[in-house]
Structures are given as C-alpha cells and as structure tokens.
Amino acid sequence: MFEFTLPSLGADMDEGTLTEWRVAPGDTVERGQVIASVDTAKAEVEVEIWRDGVVHRLVAEPGVTLPVGAVMATLLEPGEDAPPVAEAPAAAAPVVAPVAAAGGAAPVAEAPPAPAPAAPAARRRVSPAARRQARQLGVDLDTVTGTGPWESVTIEDVDRAAARAGAAPAPARAAAAAAPARAPIDKAAEMRRAIASAMGRSKREIPHYYLSEQIPLARALDWLTEYNAQRPVTERVLLAALLLKAVALATRRYPEMSGFWTDGEFHPAPAAHVGVAVSLRQGGLIAPAIHDVADLALPQLMAALADLVKRARAGSLRSSEMSDPTVTVTNLGEESVDSVYGVIYPPQVALVGFGKPTRRPWVDGDAVRPVPVVTATLAADHRVSDGRRGALFLAEIAELLQHPERL
Template identity: 40%
Template sequence: MKEFLMPSLGADMEDGTLVEWRKKPGDPVTRGDIIAEVDTQKGLIEIEVFEDGYVDKLLVDPGEKVPVGTAMALIRTGDSETGQEKEQGLEFPVSEKEKVVLQPTEEHFDEKPLPQKFPGKRIKASPLARRIAEENKIDLSKITGTGENGAIIKDDVNKAIEQRTAPETEEKISETLPEKEPEKIADSGKSIRMAVAAAMSKSNREIPHYYLSKKIDMSKSLYWIKESNKERSVQERLLPAALLIKAVAKSLDEVPQLNAVWENALQIKNEINVGFVVSLRSGGIMVPSINNADLKSVSQIMDSLNDLIPRARAMKLRSSELNSSTITLTSLGEGGADTLLGVIYPPQVAVIGFGGIIEEAWAENGMLGIRPVINASLSGDHRATDGLTGNRFLTILNKNLQNPEDL
C-alpha cells in the first residue's frame, strides 16, 4: 500500500485546498493520471499520481486545506492486490468489495431545496457543480445530470455554460462578465506575487548568491533559426527562446553540478528539467518545466512552449509541470533589458538569465563589426558551486550557441 501525499509545488507552498477528486475508491490508476484538483496560490492545479495500482481509500474530503506532505489517499499497488480477500476465496478484489459496501461516487453529492420559485422540489448535485453554477448564474433545475442516480456533476454545468455562451459574440460576452471579474483577476495576481515574494525572500535569506555574465554573439544562432523557419509554417516557426533552452540543457550535460538541488547537501539530478519563467497578464509569474529538455529537439521544445505558456497563463498546469524543475531559465525576450540577474528558486542551485538581443560593436580576429548580442548571466549558489564552475558553464553555453546546427 502506498500513500498519495499532497505534493509541494514550490518552496513557497505550505498547503493546498482539495477541490475535487478525479478518481474514486476501486478505480485503477497509472503513473501520470490526474487524481485530484487542488487550489493553491498558483491557481487550480491538476495533481498527478505516480504509482500504478488501484485507489484504495480517499483520506481527505473536498474543501479541506491540506498541508504539504499529508497523506490524501491510499494506493494499492500491484504487489498488494492479492490480500486477505483473495485468501478468503472472494471473486472480486478489495476495490470491488468497497464499491459494494461504500458505494463511492465521482463526487460527494448533497440535496438542497431549490429557490422559492420551485417550492418543495429538491435537486441532487455535487458541491463543486453548485459552486460553478452559482458563479456563472446557471439554473440547476434546467440541467439533466449524468452522474450517479441522475446527479448533476461539474461536466454537466460546464456543458450548460458552453451552450449558453456559444451563440454570443465576443463583445456580448465581455459585456456580461460578472462585475467582480477584474477584482478576481487582481486578487489572483496579488496572491501569486505574494507566493513568489515568499520564495524569493527565502532565497535571499538562505542562499549565498554569486553572479557571472557573458556576452554571446547570436549571429549564427539567429541565421540558423531564420533558415529553419523558411521550411516551416507560421504555426511551427522557431523562436530564439527554444534554442536558448536547448543550449542550456546541453551545456548542463557537461556541467551537471548546476543541474541539482541543495537539501542539506548537493544532490545532482539525472533528468535535466528546465523551468522557464512565464509572466502572467494578471501579475506575477509561473515557472512550468520542460522535462528532459536535453533529450528533446529544438522543434519539440518549441511545441512544449506553445503548449505550456497558454496553460500557465490560464493557470491550468499539472503538478509535475510545476515541481520538477532542476534549473530555471528567465528571459526578457526581444526589446528587454540588456542584462538580467535572476534570484535562485530554492531548492535549485542556479538560475540562467538572458537579456534582450541587441546590436553592438563586436571585435573578432582584428575586425570590428556590428553583431546581434545577448547577455547571458548565471546566478549560482555558493554552497553548491563556485565561480570556476559557473564560468565553465557560460563558456560551454557560448560554444553551443555558436554551433546551433549541433543542437
């Protein structure tokens, strides 16, 4: 039997509120399945399970605030499927037995009287479905439930919302938004800023930073991107950010001391998972991760960016996309500041920063010319590495960006 614990989604996270279970006792689960939705300072996050087996028992009810590391459910793995029930000769596993006795449902349902215009009539719906309906002014009495015994579940309410808004124009939708929507957006941005501030305060308080920077000629990299994009559609075109992520990941292969975390000692990670900073329109930032970035092509990294950035801004990321980064990359993009010095996100030991690409005078082999140049910076944890390691990394990064075809 394995315990499914409330995961940590960053150094700033202390707890989360369970919104909804996606699985019920007896359901089979495989690694990567979404088992629950949890509300955190970073928004509503889909939580994944990392064990293959069956859900044995749910230990937390929706609406409960759960500290990080608390057991939320019990997962019966393949090794424990044959228990006392099999020895007794029962024809079904424990999960089936529990279904008969406990009769779990997809959601917890309750019955409440409808408003006075429907006196005496009751309706069965999950608390989550009721909340979504109230926020979107949906009349539950007009919805046909598809849950157990005709109960209304979240998907039923979402379908009703889609049917209501489909014929409307974008202008009409914006006019009918709830009056407090801007306030909600502002509150969300404020909450995320507070979470980021807490993590950065901890970083400045506990981590002895050192900083290095290096100017890198981007002529060959930009030419390679331009030539590659000639054979691609607009939707498939590459951006410099994808090449920078790939170059960082490949450089970490040669300097693994920076692909690590500090937890009482340096722990070098096998996987290279590059987290990249995404600014949110409501304020604050999110840092989703491109896992195994060293094994992905530049095109695959670009596909990941196109997928993750919109979901990050919509706050629809999975837990594995938020808590798996082994190093962070932050870039201000075109037109940004010349130099960016990042703050390390604990427990990581380094952050790589890229300023905007600008044209500068560049001397090479006794010749002076104008080149597109980017300032690459490294903020390192002095407990884990020193300037010699950081300098080696920046040197290798420069070499990789001068040979983009090898990436």
C-alpha cells in the same frame, strides 16, 4: 496499502485546495496518471500519482484546503485484496417492560428516542472550469444543482444557473442584490505572498553569486532564418528554444548547475528538466518544467515550450511540471531589458537569464562590425559551485550557440 498525500509543488506552496477528484474508489490507476485537481496560490494543478495501484478510499473531500503532506486517499497495491470491512455490532434486543399485574401500576411509556443530529451538508463538488465560470458570471455555487458525476457542478450547470438568475423576477433580483456580497479571493495577492515567501527564503538561505557574458548570436539567427524558411509557420523554431537547449546541454558538462540542495548537501539531477519562467496575464510568475530538454529535438522542444506557456497562462499544469525543475531559465528579451539577474528558486541551485538581443559593435579580428548580441547571466549557489565553474558554464552556453546545427 499505501497513502497518497498532497505533494509539495514548489518552495512557495504550504497548502492546496482539492477542487476535483478524477478517480473513484475501485479505479485502477497507473504511475503518472492525473487523479485530482488542486488549486494553489499560483495555479490550478493536475496532480499525478507516482505508483500503480487501485483506489481504496478517497479521504479528502473536494473543497477542502489541505496542508502539504496531508493524506488525500488510500490505495491498494496491484493484486492486493481490500481489507475486510468490520461488521457493525448486532443491535441489542429491545427491552420489553413486563405487563403490570392486575391492580398494579401501569407501565410508564418510554420517551421516544431523540432524533439523530442532522448530518453536516456535503461540500460542493465543482469542476475547475465551473469554478472559473462561476467567478466570471457572479454565480453563487451554493445555489447551483450539480448534474455531473457524484452530483458535481459542471460548467453547463453554472450557465443554466446564470440564465435563471437573469430571468428571475424583480423582487428576487432585488433580494439577491441586497444580500451581502462575499469578498472575492484575491488570487494576485495570494500569488505575491507565495512569491515573497519563496524569494525571501532564497535570499536568506542561498549565498548567491552572479556572472554575466555577452554572447554573439549572428550564427544562431542566420541558421534559424534558413531553417525556418523551409518549414510552415506552425513548425518554425524561435530563438528561445535554442537558448533552452543550450542551457540543458551545458548542464551535462557542468552538472553542479542542475539539481537540488536538500538535507545539507547537493543532489545532482540525472536529467535537465528546465523550468521556464512565464509571466501571467493577471500578474505574477510561474516556472513549470519542460522535461529532458537536452534529449528533445528542436521541433519537439518548440512545441513543448508553446504548449507549456499556453497551459501555464490558462492555469492547467501538471504536478510534475511544478515540482520537477532542476534549473530555471528566465528570458526577458521581449521586455527590452539588456540583462536580468534573477533569484534562485529553492531548492534549485542556479538560474540562467537572457536579455533582449541587440545589435552592438563587435571586434572580429581587425574589424569592428555590428553583431546581434544577447547578455546571458547566471545566478548560482556558492555552496555548490564557485565563480570559475560558473564562468565556464556560461562559456559553454556561448560555444553551443555558435553551432546551432548541433543543438
């Protein structure tokens, strides 16, 4: 038997709230299967399990906030028998008072046993979509009857409750309006606190150094134009995919840019799982990973990037996407900034930034001509690499972008 604990989904996560179980006792689960949803300060995350097994007991109840490392469930190894359930001790035989002898005192009737204390109300089981719908419609989930599995509240239950509230008689609506409103959870403030914690830790613990290089993009953009002209709009590749692929391939030659600093030493990553910085519409930032970027063909990478950004903004990410990034890329080209100097996300050891491609005068032999150029920056951990290796890493990215057909 083994325990399934709440995983850390990033340096800025100390706790999470279990919102939904996707499994029940007795279910067989496989490595990588989503078994629960957990709400963090940044997003609601689908949590995967990393061992095959059979669910034995669900320890945590939906709605409970747990610290990282807390036991959420226990599971049996494949083929392992469940431990025997301890039998409850037999109830003691009732003691019968002897019948009083004639003329003796009558037996005193025993007082009836005190009623058992009422069991605490079960916590509500609410699906993530239903929680979001309830917040948007102003529905109090305590008033909603669940019709889903385990009497969980579904989005349809919330819609029905909202419809009933709209049709409630005037006195009921007035009473509801008079009731003190619960303070809404400020997710934006929670996210800012999480970001402040992680970035403050980064600046305290990581000795950053910064480098930048201007990279000509004429060949890359010309190749993209020709490549996309032969494909439908839905299959076209953006420059962002080329930049991610170039960074991932460059880490193969300079592995000290991809990995983790933990327990006082550097642990290089066996593959480049590139964290993509995504700005959220409600404010804040999140950087989930695309796995094995160096091995993905450009169409696959483009599809993965589009899917990741969409799910990040919808709050539908997997735990592996949050915990696996080995190097992060931030691209502020859409915001019209020339360059970005980022802060490394611990325990990672490097962050690559790209600004907006702009046309600049470029010396080509004896001629000067306008060329699209992007400024690439590197924030790196001086405990792991030095400036020369960082400069060579940026030069490798630049060289790869001069041969886009090889990406």
